[in-house]
Amino acid sequence: MTHDTHQTVLLQEAVDALKVRADGTYIDGTYGRGGHSQAILQQLGAQGRLLAFDKDQAACEQAQIHHAQDQRFRIINQSFAQLAAVCTEHNLSQIDGLLLDLGVSSPQLDQAARGFSFMQAGPLDMRMDLNQSGTAADWLNSAEESHLAQVFKEYGEERFARRIAHAIVQARIQQPLQTTQQLAQLIERAAPIREKHKHPATRTFQAIRIFINHELDDLQTGLCDALKILRRGARLVVISFHSLEDRIVKHFIRDQSHGPQFPKSVPVMHTASTGALRRIGKAVKPSAAEVERNPRARSAIMRIAEVNHS
Ligand SMILES: C[S@@+](CC[C@H](N)C(=O)[O-])C[C@H]1O[C@@H](n2cnc3c(N)ncnc32)[C@H](O)[C@@H]1O
Structure with a gap:
């Protein structure tokens, strides 16, 4: 593998979970080297749109080159913690699905100069966003x-x-x-x-x-922003790589799945008692075959939710 490739984790599973509609508008919050983006674009028709984010300038440059001819695609060199603001700026509000594949990409880990890995001799940098x-x-x-x-x-x-x-x-x-x-x-x-x-x-x-990289704060903000931009029926799909991230995602989906809590004595209409999200299925982990092929997938865990109302 060269320094500029990333083996996408849970590729098919994540794109299936998004339930891509050919004319829908989707967001890939973590472009990386575009494995998930590419698969989403393959399912979109001419009217579909994909907005991708990455904090890392190298990821964005790669995206610009790779999708230069594709009018349906746009890359934003910002954190997904800016989701709501960027969508407002681009006049987007009814997003059909958001994917977050958290953490670092293989090019970031493998390039010694980025300083992410104790296996490589490099400067102690570790910034995803080199402008930070x-x-x-x-x-x-x-x-x-x-x-x-x-x-x-x-x-x-x-x-x-x-x-x-x-x-x-x-x-x-x-x-x-x-x-x-x-x-x-x-x-x-x-x-x-x-x-x-x-x-x-x-x-x-x-x-x-x-x-x-204030990763956990960005995740909390990105999840809250997701509720502002996703339309009813939209999918939220998040892949985490350690327990701190996964706990945030799991609790967010759980908390947003309960509606406002009323005392038992208060009569509540059903619609008022449902939360903003509905959990879809159980947490998904990579198959043994995927982990065998790509050991970096071993700690991945994917959670899926659907928006109940906008
Ligand atoms: C695991 S990789 C994504 C790989 C991608 N799904 C693929 O198939 O190539 C994570 C990427 O997300 C980016 N990233 C991490 N946190 C981010 C954030 N808060 N906002 C934007 N990008 C972020 C990293 O720079 C990295 O490129």
């Missing part, structure tokens, strides 16, 4: 020890968060942290116990990435 100020190194070299520990614990569920934070603060007194390898080796020395089949830096790297 504040790299991972900027934060690691300036944050309070207690803040570092809090982020590692909350976003990485790292049990040695405090030890790792302490080791970082000690190390940066001598010399600022600059590379992924420096950080990975420091974590290896600071973490006293190894988890099976997991590099000791896995959780801390995940935590830093989530924090630097």
Whole structure:
């Protein structure tokens, strides 16, 4: 595989879940390398529209080149947390489906210069959006020890968060942290116990990435915005890659599936008691064959909901 490809996860399952109508308008909130977008476009007719988002400039450049001739497609170099504002700007309100395939793409992980991976020697950057100020190194070299520990614990569920934070603060007194390898080796020395089949830096790297790209805040905002732009009967399809994301998606769908809560003694018409969303089926995971083909799919979990009313 070259550095510029991404093996799309749950491709068929996600596009099926969107129930694409040939003349519908859809949003792919996480273009990446366009695997899902391409499959959606294949199901759209001449009247259909696909608006795609990606924070990453490289993803957007690739999209511009790849779909230059396709009038049905438009790429937006912004976060999907701006969904509602961008739709208003483009006069779009009755969207038929939204797909979010969260996290990082393979080109981001595999390009050492992006600094996402402890397996590759690179600068500690980790920004998806290179126009954003504040790299991972900027934060690691300036944050309070207690803040570092809090982020590692909350976003990485790292049990040695405090030890790792302490080791970082000690190390940066001598010399600022600059590379992924420096950080990975420091974590290896600071973490006293190894988890099976997991590099000791896995959780801390995940935590830093989530924090630097405010991934969980974007997800919360994107989900709330979805309710403003999706029409009745539209599908919301979200693929997560770790439990923090999945919990947000699961709770959002659950909370939006209950209507307003009234005391039992209050008579309520059925329509007033239904929520904004209806959960469709159970969480979907990749097949064993897909995980075999693409080990990065192993932690994926997809949830589907349908909009009850606009
Ligand atoms: C897992 S990849 C998507 C892969 C894509 N479905 C495909 O088939 O190629 C996630 C992509 O979403 C982008 N991304 C992550 N969070 C984002 C956000 N809040 N707004 C816009 N793009 C985001 C990342 O830059 C990355 O390119």
